[in-house]
Amino acid sequence: MKFYLLSALYVLIIALAILFPIERLETIIIVSGVSIVFIAIIVWASVNINSQFYVKTICRSNKKNMIAITFDDGPDTKNTMQILDILDDYNAKATFFVIGEKAEENSGLVKLIHDSGHQVANHSYSHSYFFPLKRSKTIREEINSTQSIIQKITGEKSFYFRPPFGVTNPLIAKALKGLNIKTIGWSIRSFDTVQKDAEKTITRIKKRIKGGDIILLHDTGGNIIPMLKKLLEIISHNSLIAVRVDELLKK
Numbered sequence: 408m409k410f411y412l413l414s415a416l417y418v419l420i421i422a423l424a425i426l427f428p429i430e431r432l433e434t435i436i437i438v439s440g441v442s443i444v445f446i447a448i449i450v451w452a453s454v455n456i457n458s459q460f461y462v463k464t465i466c467r468s469n470k471k472n473m474i475a476i477t478f479d480d481g482p483d484t485k486n487t488m489q490i491l492d493i494l495d496d497y498n499a500k501a502t503f504f505v506i507g508e509k510a511e512e513n514s515g516l517v518k519l520i521h522d523s524g525h526q527v528a529n530h531s532y533s534h535s536y537f538f539p540l541k542r543s544k545t546i547r548e549e550i551n552s553t554q555s556i557i558q559k560i561t562g563e564k565s566f567y568f569r570p571p572f573g574v575t576n577p578l579i580a581k582a583l584k585g586l587n588i589k590t591i592g593w594s595i596r597s598f599d600t601v602q603k604d605a606e607k608t609i610t611r612i613k614k615r616i617k618g619g620d621i622i623l624l625h626d627t628g629g630n631i632i633p634m635l636k637k638l639l640e641i642i643s644h645n646s647l648i649a650v651r652v653d654e655l656l657k658k
């Protein structure tokens with residue numbers, strides 16, 4: 408809705424600038440300036456999952472004593488088992504936004520995630536770089552097929568989706584329309600896949616962490632194992648409980 412209002416406003420300003428008899432140079436300056444601002448806003452809103460511009464997303468809750476750790480891009484044959492062991496050691500629960508294609512190939516791991524009491528949620532089927540640019544129908548098919556894969560493996564429906572790369576746009580908004588699914592963002596991004604120094608990632612999280620946060624991590628993060636242990640120490644030190652996203656959002 409916000410996108411369509413902004414687009415209408417943009418078209419109106421451009422039309423007025425062209426129709427009104429002002430200097431040609433002034434018209435060019437106005438049209439270029441307004442276009443740059445318009446493009447900047449729509450790009451910013453696309454890559455900022457918290458913008459609420461195209462899709463209503465949930466990025467945190469008001470629970471003061473809980474926190475949700477989320478793992479994207481798994482299951483991962485190298486790390487997911489170890490992640491589950493560490494979570495167990497700290498009696499922590501988490502949410503795994505799995506890629507449908509990987510879940511199909513590693514159904515045993517997905518079953519183990521579920522049977523260990525963690526939440527399995529939807530992170531698209533392909534996680535392709537072009538996912539945000541696909542047709543709405545294809546995006547919807549990806550979401551639905553991953554829903555089926557999760558249900559087939561775990562015996563339970565998933566009602567939670569996280570868009571690949573946290574990117575939202577009108578195509579994804581259209582694909583999600585009418586689906587009984589909540590879109591989940593995050594309030595703390597760890598940058599664990601790009602930051603090579605686990606200590607720096609931890610320092611970043613430590614500065615920001617508070618009750619109600621949803622933390623974005625990746626099964627595939629290079630330093631996920633040492634980093635996760637430190638994170639769980641911090642969570643416990645702050646008297647917070649690590650819970651699943653559905654638990655964090657319970658009324």
Ligand SMILES: [Zn+2]
Nearest residue numbers: 479480571572
């Ligand atoms: Zn991802």
